[in-house]
Amino acid sequence: MLLITCIFIFLITIPTAAIKRHYTWEVTYEYKSLDCYKKLAVAINGMTLGPTISAVQGDTIAVDVINNLLMENVAIHWHGIRQRGTPWSDGTDGVTQCAIMPGEKYTYTFEVDRVGTYMYHSHYGMQREGGLYGMINVSVPGVTEPFKYDADHGIILSDWYHHLAYDQSTALSSIPFQWIGEPQSLLINGKGNYNCSGLTPGICNSTNPQCSPSTLTNFWTCSIFFKNFITTHKHGSQRRLRIYVAIFNYLPNHFLQPPPTNPPIGPIWNDTNSQLNQSLTIKARKGFIITPPRKPDRIIVLPNAQNTINGYLRRSLNNVSHTLPTTPYLIALKQNMSDVFDPSPPPEDYNSTNFDIYTVANNTNAISSTSIYKLQFNSIVDIILQNANSMMRNVLGYGEGKFNLLRDVEKYNLVDPIMKNTVALHPYGWVTLRFQADNLGVWLFHCHIEAHFFLGMLVVFESNVEKVGDIPKINYGCGKNQSHGLAIVFINL
Ligand SMILES: *[C@@H]1O[C@H](CO)[C@@H](O)[C@H](O)[C@H]1NC(C)=O
Ligand SMILES: *[C@@H]1O[C@H](CO)[C@@H](O)[C@H](O)[C@H]1NC(C)=O
Numbered sequence: 001m002l003l004i005t006c007i008f009i010f011l012i013t014i015p016t017a018a019i020k021r022h023y024t025w026e027v028t029y030e031y032k033s034l035d036c037y038k039k040l041a042v043a044i045n046g047m048t049l050g051p052t053i054s055a056v057q058g059d060t061i062a063v064d065v066i067n068n069l070l071m072e073n074v075a076i077h078w079h080g081i082r083q084r085g086t087p088w089s090d091g092t093d094g095v096t097q098c099a100i101m102p103g104e105k106y107t108y109t110f111e112v113d114r115v116g117t118y119m120y121h122s123h124y125g126m127q128r129e130g131g132l133y134g135m136i137n138v139s140v141p142g143v144t145e146p147f148k149y150d151a152d153h154g155i156i157l158s159d160w161y162h163h164l165a166y167d168q169s170t171a172l173s174s175i176p177f178q179w180i181g182e183p184q185s186l187l188i189n190g191k192g193n194y195n196c197s198g199l200t201p202g203i204c205n206s207t208n209p210q211c212s213p214s215t216l217t218n219f220w221t222c223s224i225f226f227k228n229f230i231t232t233h234k235h236g237s238q239r240r241l242r243i244y245v246a247i248f249n250y251l252p253n254h255f256l257q258p259p260p261t262n263p264p265i266g267p268i269w270n271d272t273n274s275q276l277n278q279s280l281t282i283k284a285r286k287g288f289i290i291t292p293p294r295k296p297d298r299i300i301v302l303p304n305a306q307n308t309i310n311g312y313l314r315r316s317l318n319n320v321s322h323t324l325p326t327t328p329y330l331i332a333l334k335q336n337m338s339d340v341f342d343p344s345p346p347p348e349d350y351n352s353t354n355f356d357i358y359t360v361a362n363n364t365n366a367i368s369s370t371s372i373y374k375l376q377f378n379s380i381v382d383i384i385l386q387n388a389n390s391m392m393r394n395v396l397g398y399g400e401g402k403f404n405l406l407r408d409v410e411k412y413n414l415v416d417p418i419m420k421n422t423v424a425l426h427p428y429g430w431v432t433l434r435f436q437a438d439n440l441g442v443w444l445f446h447c448h449i450e451a452h453f454f455l456g457m458l459v460v461f462e463s464n465v466e467k468v469g470d471i472p473k474i475n476y477g478c479g480k481n482q483s484h485g486l487a488i489v490f491i492n493l
């Protein structure tokens with residue numbers, strides 16, 4: 001289980017001359033050996049990991065995405081970017097836009113209005129697992145940061161499976177359900193190292209320069225330490241563990257030399273309490289605190305579970321497994337279409353009296369729905385996640401065990417909570433997020449484990465779409481707004 005977490009540092013805004021940065025990205029499939037094992041990867045201008053977008057706060061980013069995948073759509077989400085005034089550029093297939101079809105071009109235009117380190121990634125099917133992701137670095141020049149450091153390196157970690165995203169999505173939507181297992185590698189900045197022993201060098205070549213560690217020294221400039229990456233996945237009642245080893249080499253130590261000191265022994269992988277303690281120690285720095293609103297107007301409780309729907313194994317929040325409509329919500333809501341999604345409100349609470357989080361019933365039936373949470377403009381919303389996962393929110397509290405509204409609200413940190421766009425939810429734990437619904441549009445809120453998202457572990461929030469400006473016509477074109485032009489059919493005579 002890998003969580004990619006972005007950490008934000010808030011700095012005083014200094015007005016600078018904002019510029020427009022224009023990029024042209026061609027998306028293709030290429031054979032890559034990112035962990036030494038050769039497989040198809042999605043590339044942007046030939047690169048997997050994609051290019052880093054470096055910008056200054058206030059800049060406008062315009063990315064022309066050309067889909068040259070031939071047989072597959074694309075949509076790119078800019079994770080952590082608020083998209084104020086440009087909700088159509090959020091890049092979520094089925095929510096804000098019709099995915100970009102092969103051979104087509106779509107231009108994402110948005111402002112990077114806050115400093116920070118962000119990422120972008122595909123939001124079409126399970127394509128992110130295919131390698132479509134990269135970093136966004138938004139800086140503010142001329143501001144002295146409250147930390148002293150010699151260098152600033154961006155690090156992006158990701159799962160890497162040797163099976164294609166198609167294999168994975170087919171396995172996950174089969175009867176009987178086939179779990180995709182743990183990733184074969186974890187990549188650090190798009191590089192990893194798989195054990196090629198027993199495989200032919202044509203398939204797995206441990207000296208391929210595309211994989212680590214041979215190229216890591218180009219990028220790390222400072223002793224070696226080894227880091228164990230641990231992923232766990234709770235599936236049914238089994239818990240599986242895998243340890244990945246990655247190497248960061250710090251010069252002047254030669255990268256083939258062992259580290260001069262032993263790596264520190266961290267807490268064991270399943271020591272939930274120390275993970276919880278770590279989450280609790282992270283607070284906003286004095287002088288950079290964004291005080292959360294005192295009270296919520298609405299509380300939405302989202303317990304998560306694994307359920308069955310018509311024999312298919314699904315993931316649910318509050319016994320609802322979400323399915324996306326063929327017409328994107330933004331388009332449907334803007335045009336007042338009444339027959340695109342289920343208009344009834346999804347559940348926002350549940351009877352927790354006898355709900356035992358430690359022995360949740362196995363695969364009970366759930367419903368599949370397209371219903372969404374409509375948020376009143378500017379209202380303050382609390383989301384309580386009960387052992388679930390994954391947006392820019394004040395993180396008020398973490399806890400272990402079952403969330404108890406009367407007891408646990410007292411524990412909220414209303415003084416110096418941090419803002420996050422991705423949050424770790426600890427096993428059998430809960431987390432409360434608070435935000436103001438002041439961003440017009442339709443927003444996807446979901447588990448950031450691609451397979452869980454694929455299985456329906458998502459909800460959709462709407463904030464007054466009628467106030468949203470004109471949506472670019474290119475966002476239309478699917479579902480109810482499918483072009484009624486001639487379909488091109490190839491007939492083999
Ligand atoms: C972000 O950009 C700034 C300004 O160019 C640079 O100093 C910094 O090292 C970059 N950070 C990362 C993580 O790339
Ligand atoms: C690679 O796999 C082989 C065969 O399974 C094993 O003998 C060897 O120890 C492994 N190497 C590493 C570095 O784990």
Ligand SMILES: *[C@@H]1O[C@H](CO)[C@@H](O)[C@H](O)[C@H]1NC(C)=O
Pocket residue numbers: 201202205206207208209
């Ligand atoms: C493995 O990679 C090395 C370095 O790129 C290359 O010289 C060698 O020919 C490759 N071996 C095979 C069998 O492809």
Ligand SMILES: *[C@@H]1O[C@H](CO)[C@@H](O)[C@H](O)[C@H]1NC(C)=O
Pocket residue numbers: 241268270
């Ligand atoms: C944690 O994992 C270790 C194996 O890595 C196991 O021996 C231990 O029982 C586990 N502890 C708990 C509380 O699950």
Ligand SMILES: *[C@@H]1O[C@H](CO)[C@@H](O)[C@H](O)[C@H]1NC(C)=O
Pocket residue numbers: 271273274277
């Ligand atoms: C977590 O923090 C609590 C309170 O500070 C402490 O009693 C406990 O020992 C810590 N647990 C771990 C595993 O670090």
Ligand SMILES: *[C@@H]1O[C@H](CO)[C@@H](O)[C@H](O)[C@H]1NC(C)=O
Pocket residue numbers: 303318319350351355361364365
């Ligand atoms: C989901 O449904 C099952 C079976 O009806 C029930 O036991 C469970 O409490 C429900 N869970 C939630 C969160 O409502």
Ligand SMILES: *[C@@H]1O[C@H](CO)[C@@H](O)[C@H](O)[C@H]1NC(C)=O
Pocket residue numbers: 334335336466
């Ligand atoms: C949708 O409904 C709103 C509010 O009732 C109205 O202002 C708007 O013109 C309608 N839009 C369309 C496309 O019908």
Ligand SMILES: *[C@@H]1O[C@H](CO)[C@@H](O)[C@H](O)[C@H]1NC(C)=O
Pocket residue numbers: 351352353354
């Ligand atoms: C919640 O469940 C308990 C135990 O089954 C029951 O006594 C109580 O009436 C339920 N509360 C509501 C509001 O349905």
Ligand SMILES: *[C@@H]1O[C@H](CO)[C@@H](O)[C@H](O)[C@H]1NC(C)=O
Pocket residue numbers: 237359360361362
């Ligand atoms: C779920 O299924 C497993 C394996 O079949 C069983 O051991 C466990 O007791 C079940 N849990 C519940 C709450 O029914």
Ligand SMILES: *[C@@H]1O[C@H](CO)[C@@H](O)[C@H](O)[C@H]1NC(C)=O
Pocket residue numbers: 335473476480481
């Ligand atoms: C989308 O489809 C609806 C219903 O068919 C139609 O009324 C509307 O004009 C279409 N909008 C666009 C931009 O094509």
Ligand SMILES: [Cu+2]
Pocket residue numbers: 077079121448
């Ligand atoms: Cu994301």
